[in-house]
Amino acid sequence: MTTPAALPATKDNQLLAEAGEGTRVQFQGIEKSYGSNRVLHGVDLDIAPGEFVSLLGPSGCGKTTALRVLAGLENANAGTVLLGGQDVSRVPTNKRDIGMVFQAYSLFPHLSVADNTAFGLRRRGVGRAAAAKKALDALALVGLDGFADRFPHQLSGGQQQRVALARALVTEPRVLLLDEPLSALDAKVRVQLRDEIRRIQLRLGITTVFVTHDQEEALAVSDRIAVMDAGRIDQIDTPEELYLRPATAHVAAFVGLSSIVSGIAAGETVIVWGRSLPMNVPVTGEVEVHLRPENLRFTGEADAATGGVVEESTFLGSIRRTLVKTDTGELVRVQHGAHQHPAFGDRVWLGIERVPVAVRPRG
Structure with a gap:
């Protein structure tokens, strides 16, 4: 895969020159059912202009x-559904001014990269010359300078997804939607394109909603993450808050x-292996406790x-x-330096950090 060039200067790229400050996106009590199967249960969501929010959760959430x-x-x-304060709940897709990138690249095989990128503009009645200029700007934005005359079959998977991203951006939408756009790519290309999407989003200031089941992707690129389960948002917060202070198990x-x-558990603390730890929510009685591997450590027997x-x-x-099987019969993972190399069957002693x-x- 060709390494993308640095983003062009604003004065040389029309898309960057006209970058806005994003649009506010709001869900107010959204419910969705398919027959008797309710998929969304009164979802509320408020995304600030220019914010990058990921919807994270398992399949079917x-x-x-x-x-x-x-x-x-x-x-x-x-x-x-509100976009910029305007109710668009019954506004058709082509009137919402939204750019979309899906897992499938959905490029037209008989069109060049430039024509694929300009397709949406041409459908909107933009003249050929103006559409071609904007398409080249969009391709430059995603690091595909010099690829305009190629066809989809001449591109790698990562390059094809970059074309799909350029096609979504070229119309200068108010909101960018990304639905598992990286899941079909190999690991190295996925990380490259993930970071590139975030860099472009920050340059354009475009409000972005990113759907993924990959927690690492969500943690790496998001301003905030909405963790979903069974049609509800369990918690929406910054990546740091979600990881360090999860609201639910x-x-x-x-x-x-x-x-x-x-x-x-009793009140605001829980006893684990004889040690008192703060809890995220007040509970009383027997509980299951989630311990992060970096909060366990090898120590001496006395401590x-x-x-x-x-x-x-x-x-x-x-x-x-x-992986350690404790004296209580539980399996726990300990994260530690690579210089420590415990072997199978070794007797070890574990300490625990006093973190929430x-x-x-x-039951």
Whole structure:
């Protein structure tokens, strides 16, 4: 894959020169059902102008349906969609001024890269010369200078997705919608294009909604993340807040890696392995506690909260993650420096950082 060139100066690129400050996007009580199956349950969402928000969750949680409602590809059964304060709930897709990029590139095989990019402009009645200039600006924006005369079959998957992104941006939409646009790409290209999308979004200041099931993608690019489950938003917050202070056990389990152990909760603290830890929500009784691997450490027996035996240790470059079966019979992962190399069967002792943990009632 060709490495993209640096973004052109604003004065040389019409799209950058005309970049706006984004449009506010709001969901107010959005409900969506297919027959007796309710997919969205009164979803409320308020996205600031120019903000990059990811809808994150497992398959079937309603994130793509929410995006389709925003795009006008589906009509909500109840609730209101607002763009820039205007109710667009019954406005057709082609009147909402939205750019969309999907997992499938959906390029026309018989059209050149330039003509694919300019297609939306031509459909809007923009003259050939003006459309060609804007298409070249959009291709430059996504790092495809010099590719205008090629055809889709002459491009890699990452390059084809860049063309799809350029096609979405060339009409200068008020809002950009991205529905799993990177999932079909290999890992290295996915990271490259993910970072490029974020860089372009920041330069253009365009309000962006990104649907993904990949937590790393969401954490890397988002201003805020809405974690969805069963048609509802469990929590919407910055990546840092979601990871460090998850509001629910579902968020803790889905965002980041956690081990689940038993604890006894009372008020604002929970006892794990004889140690008192702060909780994210007040609960009383037997609970399941989510422990992050970076909040466990190897220590000496005198300072340990519990002991255990090494089950496996995985090398991950600058770190290792080691699976330990504790003396209580629970399996936990410990994240530590790569220079430590515990072997299968080694006896180890574990300490635990006193940081807030997510819990849920047992049973």
